[in-house]
Amino acid sequence: MMTFSVTQVRVAFECPRLFYVNYHFRGQTLFVPTDYSKGLGTLFYQLAEKLIYTAKHNSQFTKLFLPESEQLDVEEITLRIQQLFYKLVFFPIIKKDIQQNNSKLIHIYYQVWQGIIQLIGHWVTLLIKNRSFCQPDVLLKKTFTAEEIRLEHIFTLPNENQIKLIGRLDSLIYDFQKRRYCVVEYKTYQPSDLAAQLAQVALYSYMLKKTKSIATPVNSSVQQVLPTFQEYYYAWEDLENTVYQLIPHKLQQMQNWIKWQQNTLNPPPTAIKSHLCEICPQQATCQQFFIEQL
Numbered sequence: 001m002m003t004f005s006v007t008q009v010r011v012a013f014e015c016p017r018l019f020y021v022n023y024h025f026r027g028q029t030l031f032v033p034t035d036y037s038k039g040l041g042t043l044f045y046q047l048a049e050k051l052i053y054t055a056k057h058n059s060q061f062t063k064l065f066l067p068e069s070e071q072l073d074v075e076e077i078t079l080r081i082q083q084l085f086y087k088l089v090f091f092p093i094i095k096k097d098i099q100q101n102n103s104k105l106i107h108i109y110y111q112v113w114q115g116i117i118q119l120i121g122h123w124v125t126l127l128i129k130n131r132s133f134c135q136p137d138v139l140l141k142k143t144f145t146a147e148e149i150r151l152e153h154i155f156t157l158p159n160e161n162q163i164k165l166i167g168r169l170d171s172l173i174y175d176f177q178k179r180r181y182c183v184v185e186y187k188t189y190q191p192s193d194l195a196a197q198l199a200q201v202a203l204y205s206y207m208l209k210k211t212k213s214i215a216t217p218v219n220s221s222v223q224q225v226l227p228t229f230q231e232y233y234y235a236w237e238d239l240e241n242t243v244y245q246l247i248p249h250k251l252q253q254m255q256n257w258i259k260w261q262q263n264t265l266n267p268p269p270t271a272i273k274s275h276l277c278e279i280c281p282q283q284a285t286c287q288q289f290f291i292e293q294l
């Protein structure tokens with residue numbers, strides 16, 4: 001059975017040719033600004049994960065939420081969590097590079113820290129709301145349900161073929177007020193094609209609900225942390241009749257696109273949004289590879 005990753009589906013939504021090039025030859029697929037620092041995304045994901053782990057396992061974080069919900073102040077707790085995380089995790093990591101005056105890495109750390117600060121503020125708002133529904137000793141563990149969940153689901157296509165889809169979601173949180181789980185995907189840059197990001201996060205919510213047999217609907221959130229915090233939030237109901245129904249058709253297209261041979265008719269189409277070509281990491285490869293078809 002053929003296997004695709006959720007990331008490949010996102011790329012196929014962005015540009016079928018980029019999906020083809022990456023499927024056969026690998027290489028970069030991110031549409032990021034030209035001044036985007038390499039390695040920033042990976043470092044951010046690692047630190048966001050460490051932050052959640054530390055907060056769940058260190059009682060100093062729990063103590064911040066001891067008062068009742070109405071007595072908790074977002075700004076004050078955000079500042080305290082920033083200080084704790086800086087002292088316990090962030091500074092020990094960056095210390096050596098600061099001492100060696102590694103300016104390139106220091107610049108990346110600075111950007112990552114700005115992203116982490118934004119994320120902490122957003123999380124604290126949710127934690128304070130959740131505090132009305134649960135005790136401080138379980139608040140963090142029940143809000144940050146899981147990180148890095150690996151998912152796998154078999155889709156049946158319109159042509160009756162089956163495709164296995166695999167993926168790994170960044171984070172799963174629980175909102176007590178909404179009584180719902182929400183899958184979260186972090187972005188360290190402004191997405192160039194929101195529809196494609198939506199497809200990715202929607203797939204995670206769909207696969208999570210199917211594979212983990214979650215009874216309630218699962219919402220989806222894309223959290224852009226840089227250059228400024230922006231959340232794109234989608235309720236399950238918004239996706240149910242749109243994205244979820246598009247997926248089997250898209251997988252069938254992907255199955256057909258990868259079979260295409262150079263110098264034959266009907267190559268995979270170009271990106272619908274032509275501005276993507278200007279910032280495409282595979283522009284040169286694409287122009288050389290598909291030149292015969294122009």
Ligand code: SF4
Nearest residue numbers: 015018270277280286
């Ligand atoms: S250059 Fe444009 S058409 Fe070619 S792979 Fe990149 S985004 Fe797609």
